[in-house]
Amino acid sequence: MVDDNNAGRTLGMTAGEVQRTIRRLAIELVERLGDPSSFVLVGVVTGGASLARLLADEIGRVEHCCPTVGSVDITLYRDDLYTGLEKPVLGDTELPFEVGGAGIVLVDDVLFTGRTVRAALEELWDYGRPAWIKLAVLVDRGHRELPIAADFVGRCLATDRSDRVHVHFGDNGGVHIDSTAEAG
Amino acid sequence: MHATAERAVVLRGVRWICPASGRSGEGDLSIVDGRLASQAPSHAKVVAARGLVVMPHFVELAAHLGDPGFLWREDLTSGSAAGAAGGFGLVVATPDTDPVIDRGALLGDLQVRAGGVTGAEVRFAGALTIGLDGVELAEIGSLVDAGAVALSDGGRAIADGLVLRRALDYARPFGVPVLLRPGEPVLEADGVVHEGAVALEVGLRGIPAAAEEIGVARAVALARQTGARVHLHSITTAQSVAQVREARRQGVLLSASTAARALLLTDADVDRSDYDTSLRLTPPLRPEADRLALVEAVRAGDVCLTSAHFPLSRVEKEHEFERAMPGAAGLETAFSAALTALEGDLVAVARALAVGPGQLLGRQPRIEDGAKANLVLVDPNSAAEATQPQHSRGVNEPLAGRVLRGRVMATMVAGRWVHFSIDV
Amino acid sequence: MPGAERRPARRRRKDMLGLRGVTREEITQILETAARIRAVNRRKVKKVPTLRGRTVVSAFFENSTRTRMSFDLAAKRLSADVLGFSASSSSTRKGETLMDTARNIDAWRPDALIIRHPCAGAPHMLAKAFPWSVINAGDGIHEHPTQALLDMLTMRDHLGELDGKRVAIVGDVLHSRVARSNIFGLRTMGAQVVVAGPGTMCPRKLESLGVEVRHRIDEVVEDVDVIMMLRIQRERLGRAMMTGVAEYAGLYGLDTDRLARARPDVLVMHPGPINRGVEMTPDVADGDRSVVLEQVSNGLAVRMALLYLLLGEESGDARNG
Numbered sequence: 001m002v003d004d005n006n007a008g009r010t011l012g013m014t015a016g017e018v019q020r021t022i023r024r025l026a027i028e029l030v031e032r033l034g035d036p037s038s039f040v041l042v043g044v045v046t047g048g049a050s051l052a053r054l055l056a057d058e059i060g061r062v063e064h065c066c067p068t069v070g071s072v073d074i075t076l077y078r079d080d081l082y083t084g085l086e087k088p089v090l091g092d093t094e095l096p097f098e099v100g101g102a103g104i105v106l107v108d109d110v111l112f113t114g115r116t117v118r119a120a121l122e123e124l125w126d127y128g129r130p131a132w133i134k135l136a137v138l139v140d141r142g143h144r145e146l147p148i149a150a151d152f153v154g155r156c157l158a159t160d161r162s163d164r165v166h167v168h169f170g171d172n173g174g175v176h177i178d179s180t181a182e183a184g
Numbered sequence: 185m186h187a188t189a190e191r192a193v194v195l196r197g198v199r200w201i202c203p204a205s206g207r208s209g210e211g212d213l214s215i216v217d218g219r220l221a222s223q224a225p226s227h228a229k230v231v232a233a234r235g236l237v238v239m240p241h242f243v244e245l246a247a248h249l250g251d252p253g254f255l256w257r258e259d260l261t262s263g264s265a266a267g268a269a270g271g272f273g274l275v276v277a278t279p280d281t282d283p284v285i286d287r288g289a290l291l292g293d294l295q296v297r298a299g300g301v302t303g304a305e306v307r308f309a310g311a312l313t314i315g316l317d318g319v320e321l322a323e324i325g326s327l328v329d330a331g332a333v334a335l336s337d338g339g340r341a342i343a344d345g346l347v348l349r350r351a352l353d354y355a356r357p358f359g360v361p362v363l364l365r366p367g368e369p370v371l372e373a374d375g376v377v378h379e380g381a382v383a384l385e386v387g388l389r390g391i392p393a394a395a396e397e398i399g400v401a402r403a404v405a406l407a408r409q410t411g412a413r414v415h416l417h418s419i420t421t422a423q424s425v426a427q428v429r430e431a432r433r434q435g436v437l438l439s440a441s442t443a444a445r446a447l448l449l450t451d452a453d454v455d456r457s458d459y460d461t462s463l464r465l466t467p468p469l470r471p472e473a474d475r476l477a478l479v480e481a482v483r484a485g486d487v488c489l490t491s492a493h494f495p496l497s498r499v500e501k502e503h504e505f506e507r508a509m510p511g512a513a514g515l516e517t518a519f520s521a522a523l524t525a526l527e528g529d530l531v532a533v534a535r536a537l538a539v540g541p542g543q544l545l546g547r548q549p550r551i552e553d554g555a556k557a558n559l560v561l562v563d564p565n566s567a568a569e570a571t572q573p574q575h576s577r578g579v580n581e582p583l584a585g586r587v588l589r590g591r592v593m594a595t596m597v598a599g600r601w602v603h604f605s606i607d608v
Numbered sequence: 609m610p611g612a613e614r615r616p617a618r619r620r621r622k623d624m625l626g627l628r629g630v631t632r633e634e635i636t637q638i639l640e641t642a643a644r645i646r647a648v649n650r651r652k653v654k655k656v657p658t659l660r661g662r663t664v665v666s667a668f669f670e671n672s673t674r675t676r677m678s679f680d681l682a683a684k685r686l687s688a689d690v691l692g693f694s695a696s697s698s699s700t701r702k703g704e705t706l707m708d709t710a711r712n713i714d715a716w717r718p719d720a721l722i723i724r725h726p727c728a729g730a731p732h733m734l735a736k737a738f739p740w741s742v743i744n745a746g747d748g749i750h751e752h753p754t755q756a757l758l759d760m761l762t763m764r765d766h767l768g769e770l771d772g773k774r775v776a777i778v779g780d781v782l783h784s785r786v787a788r789s790n791i792f793g794l795r796t797m798g799a800q801v802v803v804a805g806p807g808t809m810c811p812r813k814l815e816s817l818g819v820e821v822r823h824r825i826d827e828v829v830e831d832v833d834v835i836m837m838l839r840i841q842r843e844r845l846g847r848a849m850m851t852g853v854a855e856y857a858g859l860y861g862l863d864t865d866r867l868a869r870a871r872p873d874v875l876v877m878h879p880g881p882i883n884r885g886v887e888m889t890p891d892v893a894d895g896d897r898s899v900v901l902e903q904v905s906n907g908l909a910v911r912m913a914l915l916y917l918l919l920g921e922e923s924g925d926a927r928n929g
Contacts, residue, residue, distance in 0.1 A: 076648070076656040076686075076916070089637070090644035126653035373846070381816040385628065387728040387750025387788060458736065459729035502707050504727035506748070 012139065012157045012165070012175035019173075021154040022051070025136060026058035028152055029105065033134075036060075036067040039103040041136075044120050045073040045091035047109030050169055051138055055107060070095040072106075077119035099128030105152075109167040111137040114148035139175055141165055192216045192228035193608070195561065200238040202551035203535040204543075213238055215557040218599030222553050231608050233561065239534040240549030241273030241560040241595055243541035245441060246309065246336065246363055246417050247493035247515060249275070251294065253282025258495045258577050260298050260306055263515075266576035267304030268603035270491065270515040271537075271560040271592035275304045276545070279311040280338035286311035288326025295331045303575075303602045304595070309336040309363060312351045318342040321351055328358045333545050335360055339418075339466065341367035341399055348402070352412035361413045361439075361544050366399030366424065367467070376506045378468045382451040386459070388505065391468050393421045400424045404431040407438050415544055416440040418492060420467045422477030429486050439544055442478050443492035444518040444537075445583060447525030450475050453582075454505075461501045461508035462582040479525050483532045488540030491518035495578025513578035517570050519562065521583060523590035530564055557599040561606075566591040623735040623742040624914055626751035627793040635793060638913055639761050645916065646909035648685060659688035662919055665713055666722040668745070669695040669706075669730075674880065675745055675754075678904075679722045682911035688919075691716070710734050719919050723747075741918045749783045754914065755879055756789035758907040759836065760797065762899050765906075766875055767833055771798035776828040777819075778860055779838025779887065780809035780845070786879045787838060791817050804828045805860060808849045825860045829870045836877040837862055837887040853886055863889045867897060875899050 013021070033039050036059050043052030049071040060066035073091035106120055117135060124130060136152035141159045157177065159165060164178045193215045201208040213233075214224035249263035250256070258266070260277075267275040277294075279285035285294065291308050298306040310327030314320045316338040324335060335355050341364070342348040348364075355362050372395045377383050379390025400416060404427060407414040419425065419440045428440045451469045454460070463469060481487040494511030501508050514521075522533045538560075542549040549558060568591060570583045594604035601608050621634070648656055664683040668676050676692070683690045693713075706725070713721065720741040723731050728750035735742040746752040760770065767773055775794055781787040781803045794801050795818050802820040803810050804827065814821050822828050829835065840856060850856055862876065876888070876898045884890045892898065 073644075076645070076658040078658075090641055092644065093647060122657065126655070127651060381813070384782075384788075384814065384817055387748060387785065389749070459732050499705075502705065504706060504725070504733060505729040506727050 008179045010177045010179070012177050013155060015171055015173040017155075018138070018167075018169065018175065021138065022054050023058055025138070025152055025154055026055050027062060029055065029136065030059055030063055033103070033105070036063050036065045039105055040068040040070060040097050041105050041107050042070045042072050042095065042120075042124070044106065044108040044116055045071050045093075047167055048107045051109050052107040054169060055136070068097050070097065072120050072123055074116060074119040074123060077123045079115060079119065093123065095127055099124060099130055102128075102130045104130045104133045106133055106135050107137070108135075109138045110165050111135070111140045111148075111150050111153075112143060112165075114144050114146035117148050118146055138167060139165065192224045194224045194228045194230050195233040195236075195238060196230055197232070197234035198236050198238050198561070200551050201531055201534055202240070203531050203539045204240075204548065204550050205552060207552070208531075215596070215599055218557055220551065220553055220555050220557055229608070231606070235563065235565070236593055237530060237562050237564055238551060238559050239530065239562065240538040240542065240551060241558050241597065242271045242519065242537040243545065243547070243549070244272045244275040244304075244493065244515065245334070245415070245490045245541050245544065246278050246339075247275050247491060248280060248495065248511065249277040249306065250281060250495070251277075256497050256577065257500075260294075260301055261303075262575060262577050264298075264301035264303035264306050265603075266493070266513075266515040266573060267306075268595045269303075269575045269592065270517070271519045271562065271595050272304045272491070272515060273558050273560070273595055273597040273602070274542075274545075275306050275515070276333055277306060277308050278338050279309055279336055280316060280340070284311050284314075284316050284338070285309075286314050286316070286322035286327070288323055288330035291327055291332055292330035305597055307331065307333045309334040311335070312337050312355070312362065313342065313347065316340050318344055318347055321347075321354055324355055324358060328360055333360060334363050334415075336363040337365060339365045341365050341369050343369045345402060345406075349406050349410065352406055352410040352414065356410055356412040359413075361415045363415050363417045364403055365418050365467070366396050366403050366416050368395040368398040371395035371398070374506075376464065376468065377454055378451040378470050380451060380471055382455050382471070386455050388454075393423060393470070393474075396421055396467060397423045397427065400427045404428075404436060404438060407431070408434075408436045411437065413437045414439075417490060418443060418467050419487065420446055420470045420478070421474045425477050425481045425487060429481075432486070439488070439540070440486075441488045441490045441541070442482070443514065444489050444521040444525075445492070445512065445514055446470070447475065447479050447482065447489075448521055448586075449582065459505040460582070461503065461505055462512055462580040464501075464505055464508045464510050465512055466510040482522070482536045483526055483529060485532070485535050485540075487536070488544075489518065489522055489536040490541065491515045493576070495573070495576045496580045497577070498579050501580050511580065513573050513576050513581045515576060516573050517581060517583050517588065519592055520570065520588035520590040523564065524588045528564060528589065530562075557596055559596050560592060561594040561596075563591045563593050564589070621918065623731070623744075624753050624918065625731050625735055625742065625744045627753045627756055627789045627796070628751065630753075630793070630796065632796050632798075635757070635760070635797060638757055638910065638917060639764060641917060642757070642761050642906065642909040642913035643765075645912050646905070648912070649905065649908060655685050655687055657687045658916055659683070659686040659919055662688040662719040663691065663716065664688045664720045664722065664915065665691045665693060665716070665718045666745075667693045667709070667713070667724075669723070669725045670746065672724060672746075674904075675724065675907075678907050679743075679745060679911050682908055682915055685908075685912055686915055688719075688915070691718070706730060706733070707737070710738060714738055714740070720915065743914060743918070746785055749785055749788070751789045751792070752785040753789050753793075754907065754910055755786045756793045757914070758903055758910040759786075759790055759877060759879075760793055761906045761910055762877065762903050763834055763875065765902070766873075766899070770794065773799045773834070774802065774832040775799055775834040775836060776802050776804060776832040777836045777838065778804045778825055778828065778862070779840055780849075781805055781814060781838065782809050782811060784838050788817075790836065791819055802828050802832065806850055806856075825862065825866060829862075829866050831871070832874065833871065834875045834877060835862060835870065839879065839881070839883060840886055841883070857886055861887060861889070862892050864891050864895075867892055867895070877903060880904070
């Protein structure tokens with residue numbers, strides 16, 4: 001939720017930086033994991049799903065072979081008790097592959113407390129037992145509340161706990177950080 | 185609160201109306217030795233009454249006072265006090281008690297106990313049939329001998345036309361009015377609200393207006409046939425009103441009354457209140473068009489009013505709508521309900537609540553020199569929120585929370601104050 | 609737009625007592641949530657942890673195995689604890705009032721009560737008196753909101769948006785809570801409803817609910833998108849409500865001939881269980897226009913969606929990962 005009257009909006013990454021980082025992440029994935037048909041990308045709805053698609057396309061450009069892409073919506077697995085006023089509509093969990101025995105790269109745009117990743121892991125386990133799961137994120141903004149770390153990181157950004165981080169892809173995209181006037 | 189017996193009282197600066205004679209006036213009204221007088225002795229107690237109005241006190245034709253058998257709902261004392269607080273100087277109790285008042289000895293005992301109440305005078309209506317079952321005639325003669333001022337079906341419409349006819353034939357020579365709730369029980373079946381658009385929305389079974397109208401038609405025809413003095417004590421529809429008017433025009437000895445609350449409430453209130461069981465009533469509340477017809481009929485003097493007082497406890501009302509016991513308390517709000525609905529027309533209210541019912545019982549309530557001091561003192565201009573009953577044991581007052589016009593300030597029976605909320 | 613946040617509908621509702629007065633926005637949210645959540649019912653592990661630790665009590669004061677099982681399963685698939693309670697085994701036989709029973713249930717601090725009761729307004733009475741969510745599984749002849757919701761979900765799956773669609777409801781509409789809830793819900797969603805049945809069951813005054821009234825199935829079968837047949841149980845009707853079963857089937861039954869005159873893609877629906885040979889011939893009941901089994905599986909999804917929306921944690925910004 002963007003409040004135009006708050007204390008500040010800073011630019012964490014420009015649109016160009018985002019695109020270059022995605023390219024670099026794609027190459028890193030292939031370098032460390034090998035053949036794109038040996039792993040799948042599963043994006044966490046919603047921001048992670050877009051990023052997973054973009055990474056897959058980039059890998060395809062480089063290796064002429066796209067990994068399978070899926071998505072996982074964690075709404076029904078959340079454990080957080082935010083006092084927001086609105087209930088999210090459920091997104092789609094689509095896993096067009098056999099989860100049991102799969103090598104999965106879980107993809108999200110922002111890594112923050114780690115609770116989303118925990119929920120995604122729990123949900124994936126209800127579909128089967130993967131061979132391994134690694135985590136790739138565009139932005140690591142710190143403030144972890146669980147022992148979770150990303151295996152592939154685009155950029156580390158320093159933020160306050162109360163900041164809100166927005167990621168947009170495309171030519172008019174970028175990473176914006178909104179700070180509230182009185183930071184807790 | 186004590187009922188005081190004043191030998192002489194002057195109501196100073198009061199307005200008075202006497203609907204029976206059509207006269208009214210303003211000034212000082214004196215009461216000496218239980219009668220209205222043109223002047224009072226100098227030691228008379230003076231009551232400041234400017235802005236207040238004196239009328240004959242109200243007469244309730246059919247109140248459920250749960251003695252014997254339902255004392256948690258009401259007893260003679262609380263019922264008498266509730267009546268007096270509502271401006272009623274006489275309350276006639278219905279026979280739907282346990283046991284039913286269908287024997288002279290029982291009625292006699294009750295009348296003796298009723299002699300001790302300090303509020304409104306309490307009298308009794310005897311049952312027309314044994315147990316109010318509508319099958320065998322009750323001991324009508326001994327009931328009247330024991331003091332019954334009326335006979336009644338106790339709100340349970342007699343389904344068998346032959347039994348009803350015989351009851352009217354038998355009762356006629358005794359000269360007391362027969363109170364009937366017009367209805368056709370088979371058509372009423374398991375209905376709980378008026379059969380109309382509201383019933384469709386709230387998913388409750390309906391009681392068709394035709395059920396009451398058939399009952400009215402039958403009562404009219406039998407009243408004409410037998411010559412009995414019949415009073416239909418809870419009509420609710422425009423058609424019923426029309427039938428009553430026509431019958432009276434033809435000279436049939438028929439009268440009718442409706443509940444004061446029916447002048448304010450409609451079936452839509454059941455919907456608005458989200459199934460509030462204080463609106464679970466028999467007969468049910470009707471739509472707006474019927475409500476308007478009732479108001480008009482009362483204004484014109486064709487139909488009189490009762491409080492249709494049926495007090496119930498929390499336990500009896502804390503049920504699903506259709507399983508809650510039907511009935512609402514009303515003695516303490518009848519006057520303000522009527523005055524509000526009739527937009528301040530005090531003469532019409534007095535005619536409907538005092539003169540009509542009084543004449544039915546053979547009384548002649550008048551405000552004039554020499555008449556017995558049976559009167560009520562009201563403030564016609566007060567506007568206050570109605571509450572749950574203060575004197576009745578019932579907790580089912582459907583008008584609670586509404587702002588109503590008019591307030592009973594004091595009630596006097598035979599020269600004795602039986603209720604007062606001002607310094608008398 | 610990639611990465612953009614969705615704006616979900618506001619949900620502040622405590623109970624689901626009926627569809628009358630429920631907004632188009634709310635109905636849409638429930639249906640969309642149900643459409644998504646049914647994916648859980650197709651997985652191998654048909655359970656999600658969303659309502660773990662919550663307590664759902666189901667109190668059925670009227671017989672019903674199917675609806676009860678559907679609700680129980682819905683709660684279990686969301687990992688809630690379920691307590692079942694049926695009138696035959698309860699103390700209502702000993703004369704305990706509904707409020708007393710509810711007070712006892714309240715002592716267990718439930719999060720939700722699912723209630724089916726023969727009296728209209730019973731769920732409303734409890735919803736007013738207690739802090740837990742109340743879901744109406746059928747109150748007398750008044751409403752059965754989850755049935756109408758699953759019916760509308762089924763319609764939506766086949767027809768898309770319900771605006772402007774025509775739905776026929778055939779049978780004892782006057783005494784049917786399924787019909788009433790469907791009428792309220794469909795009209796809110798912009799559909800047109802036409803009802804057909806004998807004059808005792810489909811009186812003209814039903815027009816005050818905003819529906820067209822007809823008295824022969826032949827008059828409604830041809831230009832509707834959905835034909836919803838209601839169950840007729842002669843023994844449960846009041847006195848003199850209908851003539852014979854043969855005449856009823858003749859005037860109001862759906863058979864292959866009549867179905868042939870309907871639109872080729874018409875949906876045939878029924879709340880179940882079907883009286884084959886009365887409302888519908890077996891050919892029609894089991895034919896390819898009948899979506900009755902979809903209704904059942906959608907019922908589970910709708911009930912899961914409702915429990916989730918009423919009891920799930922309020923969640924904030926989806927980007928707080």
